[in-house]
Amino acid sequence: MAGRGGAFALVALCMLELALLHGAGAGAGERLVPAMFVFGDSTVDVGNNNLLPVCKPECRANYPQYGVDHPSHAPTGRFSNGYNLADQIAKLLGFNESPPAFLSLQAEGIIPRMNDGINFASGGSGLQNQTGEHCGGVYSMADQLEEFTLVVKMMGNSSYDLISRSLFFISVGSNDLFEYAHAKNPPPNRNDTAFLKCLVDSYKTYLQELHALGARKFSIVSPSLVGCCPSQRAAALQHHNDFDELHCFRPANNLSKQLYALLASKLQELGGDLDGMHYSICDSAGMAEMVFTPGGAKDPTVVDTACCAGPGPFGVGLCNTSATLCPNRTNFVFWDSFHPTEYASGLAASALFIDNGKFVRPINVGQLAAL
Incomplete structure (x- = not known):
């Protein structure tokens, strides 16, 4: 499925009332940070996959349905009906939308520059280099860090102050969990803990590399309950109805819960x-x-079915010209088989900014930006 970046990486819909009561983000004309740099998968990709020549069509968000609610009413490379999580966070920081896709700058012949930031995210990618190979070729986290390093070197010492005051927004890891949970021939002695520790060690390496380049403010989005997206609910049917208490794919959800605890501990370290x-x-x-x-869930109420629905159970299928669109996108958590609607992403971003420590720790993104 196209760029299955992590489903609803952050469907914090339960925080809606808090967001409405307190508000979030920058005021008109105000920027909370000078720039934003985005790394990760399809939950935050704004067009890099569309410009990767080796990326297969099914891993690009260029069907007409993608972007139906975007101001352009056209596909932009976002795996959403409109803006995605990176855009929503950028807006709360005082920008119009996510910084541009790295490859779009190259395609236009523009020398990559910092300015408002750059988005390096690539749908289907993960913490491991081999994650996303089914797409034919994506930018792994290692690739994204390599490109960022080259940009920093081009900018020279003048970039250090900008980088140190900017926000580094990272949403990655879900695709690693998807592929591990669905391995066709898993070894009989497979060790989930060792696999998750490997992911966390990779995360640690990437953060250390970014820190060495001057990054100081990191907003990390851990993988959500990836087993609850429509594609994984459908997968549970094929795995002897292996549903958990949420009616989601049990093995994938178990991995998500364990990974957060390990990642939080590593970040504290x-x-x-x-x-x-x-x-x-x-x-x-x-x-x-x-x-x-x-x-x-009280708003939206449809939590298990894709809005851009294919012929499979839970609306699973490609979000292409043959898909059926739901009439009310604000009533659905999921846009397609893996990704959230623009509405869900907006609610999640607001929660990221104002959560009081229940789910966002040790500080929220609003407080992080203000440091």
């Missing part, structure tokens, strides 16, 4: 070791559990 590092991590799995508990 890094926060003490890396000079000047500040971070905010969201327990997306914990947020999602409240949403997907039967009777838990």
Whole structure:
């Protein structure tokens, strides 16, 4: 399926009332940080996959349905009906939308520059280099860090102050969980803990590399309950109805819950070791559990079915010209088989900015930006 970046990485719909009561983000004409740099998968990709020549068509968001609610009413490379999580966070920081896709700058013959930031995210990618190979070729996290390093070197020492005051927004890891949970021939002695530790060690390496380049403010989105997106609910049917108490694919959800705890512990360790590092991590799995508990979601109410629906159970299928669109996108958590609607992403972004420590720790993104 196209760029299955992590489903609803952060469906914090239960935080809606809090967001409406307190508000969030920058005021008109105000920017909370000078720039934003985005890394990760299809939850935050704004067009890089569309410009990767080796990326297969099914891993690009260029069908007409993608972007139906975007101001352009055209596909932009976002795996959404409109803006995605990176855009929503950027708006709260005082920008119009996510910084441009790195490859769009190259395609236009523009020398990559910092300015408002750059988005390096690539749908289907993960923490491991081999993740996303089914797409034919995507930018892994290692690739994204390599490109960022080259840009920093081009800018020279003048970039350090900008980088140190900017926000680094990272949403990655879900695709690694998808592929591991669905391995066709898993070894009989497969060790889930060792696999997750490997992911966290990779995350640590990437954060250390970014810190060495001057990054100081990190907003980390842990993978949500990936087993609850429509594609994984459908997969549970094929795995002897292996549903958990949320009616989601049990093995994938178990991985999500374990990964958050390990990642949070590693970040606490890094926060003490890396000079000047500040971070905010969201327990997306914990947020999602409240949403997907039967009777838990009040707005939107449709939590298990894709709005851009294919012919399969739970509306699973390609979000292409043959798909059926739901009439009310604000009533659905999921846009397609893996990704949230623009509405769900907006609610999630607001929660990231104002959560009081229940799911976003040790500080929220609003507080992080203000440091």
